[in-house]
Amino acid sequence: MESARDLLVSLARRHAFADLGALAVDVVEDAGDIEAVCEFGQRLLSLDAEDFAAEARAVPSDLRRRARACTMPQTPREQPRGALESLRPAYGLLLEVIAVRWHRRELSPMVAAIHIASEYLPLLAFEPLLGNAGDPARWPRGLSAPGSRFGVIGERECDHTKSEQSATNRTLRVAGEPAEGWRAYFDRQHSQVAGALATCVATCRTPCTAMDWVEPERREDLGVRARAALAFADTPLVRLRHAAPVGHGFGVPSPEEVLDAWQRSRAILGKNAVGEEAARDDGFPLPGLPSLFSAVAAAPLAPSTLLTDISTYLVKLLRA
Secondary structure (H helix, E strand, O other), X not given: OHHHHHHHHHHHHOOOHHHHHHHHOOOOOOOHHHHHHHHHHHHHHXXXXXXXXXXXXXXXXHHHHHHHOOOOOOOOOOOOOHHHOOOHHHHHHHHHHHHHHHHOOOHHHHHHXXXXXXXXXXXXXXXXXXXXXXXXXXXOHHHHOOOOOOOOOOOOOOOOOHHHHHHHHXXXXXXXXXXXXXXXXXXXXHHHHHHHHXXXXXXXXXXXXXXXXXXXXXXXHHHHHHHHHHHHHOOHHHHHHHHOOOOOOOOOOOHHHHHHHHHHHHHHHOOOOXXXXXXXXXXXXXOOHHHHHHHHHOOOOOOOOHHHHHHHHHHHHHHO
């Protein structure tokens, strides 16, 4: 019985929450709390963001609070605003998930997490200026200033794609929609708005007044950070998603292929004053990735310890 319990402790330390939750009932007399904590941890590891804030009374309040900081509000007026207040806790979790998946050699979900990080990275660049992480209920009025083409569908002089024009048009009014429309917008369009904002400030060939709300002395720095975010989304590392089951193919990249793709990505990113931060050896499994995210965010970012703290709590429960 003790050896079986030791096996469960090993699973907890490996962040194998799903396996631990399934096996605990056969080893522990009253496994209800352990199963609940495992379900909570698995949601975080799987980036099941809609359910991060689900009621989980068996989980310590501090862990629940930290998880809620990583989730998107499910209604336009929900408080607190979670990841719409700041994306920095969510990126800390993303980095921790990437590291855990790497050490477990679960490379398909790792590549999927990297792809998610690439989609929302421009909002990290905008966060210091917006005062939030791109909350549609708090967009600056300047986005719709006279002469702005932001959110104007069919505007031919705008560099946004048709899908981006549709997404930016909706983001300006989605805060007035019912909860169902709000959730549908985040499922399909919010990441496109992130990319569209980066285009406005970094690569637009025919600038309009949409970015005039950004102070001129801060616009150049924002443009460099947004350009690095756009470059990251087009790197060989992010494109690996299309060779994995989470993309459009059936192959799974090997660790060697992931590291090779990251090395080639670092060379591409090095052409940008912010992107060159990816060359740092910061001890991460993909060296330089936290440094790159920090440079784009203009704030220090590091892998969170949320999953590790859940594992530690599970070990405590198993040894009680």
